[in-house]
Amino acid sequence: MTLFEQLASFFKSMKTALAEQPAVQTKRVEPKKIYPLTVVLTNVGVRPSRATEFAEPLVLAMQEFDIIEPIDQAAFLANGLHETMMLRYLREIWGPTPAQDKYENRPEMGNVNPGDGYKHRGGGFIHLTWGINYEKTGIAIGV
Numbered sequence: 001m002t003l004f005e006q007l008a009s010f011f012k013s014m015k016t017a018l019a020e021q022p023a024v025q026t027k028r029v030e031p032k033k034i035y036p037l038t039v040v041l042t043n044v045g046v047r048p049s050r051a052t053e054f055a056e057p058l059v060l061a062m063q064e065f066d067i068i069e070p071i072d073q074a075a076f077l078a079n080g081l082h083e084t085m086m087l088r089y090l091r092e093i094w095g096p097t098p099a100q101d102k103y104e105n106r107p108e109m110g111n112v113n114p115g116d117g118y119k120h121r122g123g124g125f126i127h128l129t130w131g132i133n134y135e136k137t138g139i140a141i142g143v
Contacts, residue, residue, distance in 0.1 A: 008074035080125040092122030
């Protein structure tokens, strides 16, 4: 079973269990009220210390961006956990590999100077890559 399938199954079972409980009047379902995310993360292979460290920020991100449906939560977490190798690496491991060599000299992607491939390598939970994406994100968050 893939990581996505494991997460999707877990969230579906939680949604079913909650649906069987008396309805509570709320505007939207908040992820931290549904499940302890540390349990979800450790059940799919994240080290307990990393699960504890990242649970709250991930719940806050899901709340802020309305990632509230089980299938969407599973997709969000599966993508980020894959990119970070289960929260081990928040920066892309650099070889450079043949694929990473192609990060250099890509003006259309914002990598124009020598070393920009490494400088703008994947980073974060959903690995942000390329100079143009770092620039747009920086503008969006005011950095």
